[in-house]
Amino acid sequence: MSIAKVEITRKEGRRLSAKTLRRVRAGMARDGAVALRGLFPLPLLRRLSAEVLRRHESGELRERGLVRDIGGRYAAVLPFEGPFLDPRFYANPALHQMLAALLGNSYCIGSLETVIAEPGAGRQHQHIDGPLRFDRAVGGRTVPYRGDFTDLPPYAVTLCVPLCDIDEDNGPTAIWSGSHRTALRAKPPSEAQVAREFAVELMTGPLGHAFFFDYRVFHGGTPNRTREPRPVLMFVFTRSWFRDPNLADVHPRLVVSSRALARVPAKHRGLFMLAPTARRALWEAKKRRA
Numbered sequence: 547m548s549i550a551k552v553e554i555t556r557k558e559g560r561r562l563s564a565k566t567l568r569r570v571r572a573g574m575a576r577d578g579a580v581a582l583r584g585l586f587p588l589p590l591l592r593r594l595s596a597e598v599l600r601r602h603e604s605g606e607l608r609e610r611g612l613v614r615d616i617g618g619r620y621a622a623v624l625p626f627e628g629p630f631l632d633p634r635f636y637a638n639p640a641l642h643q644m645l646a647a648l649l650g651n652s653y654c655i656g657s658l659e660t661v662i663a664e665p666g667a668g669r670q671h672q673h674i675d676g677p678l679r680f681d682r683a684v685g686g687r688t689v690p691y692r693g694d695f696t697d698l699p700p701y702a703v704t705l706c707v708p709l710c711d712i713d714e715d716n717g718p719t720a721i722w723s724g725s726h727r728t729a730l731r732a733k734p735p736s737e738a739q740v741a742r743e744f745a746v747e748l749m750t751g752p753l754g755h756a757f758f759f760d761y762r763v764f765h766g767g768t769p770n771r772t773r774e775p776r777p778v779l780m781f782v783f784t785r786s787w788f789r790d791p792n793l794a795d796v797h798p799r800l801v802v803s804s805r806a807l808a809r810v811p812a813k814h815r816g817l818f819m820l821a822p823t824a825r826r827a828l829w830e831a832k833k834r835r836a
Contacts, residue, residue, distance in 0.1 A: 549577045549723050549747050549757075554584040560639045567647045570758070574648060574700065578726030578763030581749065582756045585640060586707065591753055593629040595709035598660050598777045613659065613796055618667030619717070619767055621780070624658045625801040626818070637814045641705065644758070645783050648700050654819045656702060656782035656790050657799050660709075663717040663770040670768075672722070672737045674729045676702050676761035676790060695730035701788045702761035707779040711752045717770035718748040719757075719778075726762035740764045786819070798822050 550573030552566060573580040601607045601624075611622030624630060636655070645653055678701065680691035712718045722744040728735045735743070748768065749757050759765060770776050782790065793799040800821040807815065807823050818824045 549573065549579050549581055549721065549749075551581040551583065554582060554640045556584070558640070562640055562643045567643065570644050571647050574703070574758060574760060577721075577723040578760040579721050579723060579747075579749075580758045581751070582758065583751070583754060585638065585756050586754070587634065588754055590629065590632060590634055591707070591709065593632075594635070594707075594779065595753075595777065597629050598624070598662075598709055598779070599775070602660075602662055602775060602777065607660065607662070611659075613793070617670055617767075618770070619661060619663040619670065621659045621661045623796060623799065623801060624660055624779075625803070625806075626658065627803065627806050630658065631802075631806055631809060633811075633814070636817065637811075645703070648703055648758075649783060649785050652786045653783050654786055655800060655817050656784040656788070656820065657780075657793055658782070658801075659780045661767070661778050661780055663767055663776040665770055665773050665775065667717055667767070667770040667776075670766040672720075672740060672764050672766045674726075674762050674764055675704065675792060676788070677734075678730055678762075690732060692732045694732055696727055698730065700760050700762075702782060702784040702790065703758050704761065705756060705758055705779075705781040705783070706749070707756045707781060708751070708753065709777040709779065710774075712750050712755075712776070712778075714748060714750060714768075715770075716772045716774065716776040717768050718750045719759075720746050720748055720766050720768050721759060722746050722764040725764040726760045729762040729764065 550569060552569055570580050607622040611624060613621045613623060678695060682689045706719060722740050725740050725744045798821060800818065802818055802821045802823055804823045807818060815824065
């Protein structure tokens, strides 16, 4: 059974029907992923793409935003400025109706990154993005928590937004549909077990398609056999208590300047609660006179 595909029509864009929201929730529960079409206007996507490629070609992403480099692809944190501060992007009504259906009302932006698979990029290892473990150190050895978190609702989801057409040659994301139901068992499955038990689907499509995936679903990038870089956005949303272990050594993990944040309407500022500029300073040191 293929991953559910949901089209956001212009008529429905500002207020999704209960039927559409049920489809999104059911698809995420069953497969750990849902494909979307029509979420963002194409002119906006072209602006976002031009901005990412400009920063890539200038070397700025590698110099200032690099998080990690794996097999010819790298991930870089992006600041909320320019086209990324367009409300049609971060405050898209249809997007946030779906997020509320998946994460409840208390959620925020976890991070915004671009992942660029350069020409010749190889296959990325199969992985999940956000393990939730409660291991303990006892007597010099690590003791795993024996419970099973299989039935937990999503605590973090990624909206992957390709910034170009994606086909089987330029490095689509591979998703093992349904594998999120096994990721948080007391003993997580091996790569071979996941490949054996779950069907893999390549998330291809023209500019304008996007997809949600649960932080627990097994996935990985595939080779880019073309001569062009393949940029995608990874727009992460989390329940307010979750912190991404992948970004533990990255500061800030959510970049928005005070001036940019001031341009965000008050009703949306809670989305940026993890940004240092959104935090209230306590116990500020007072300058002492000599």
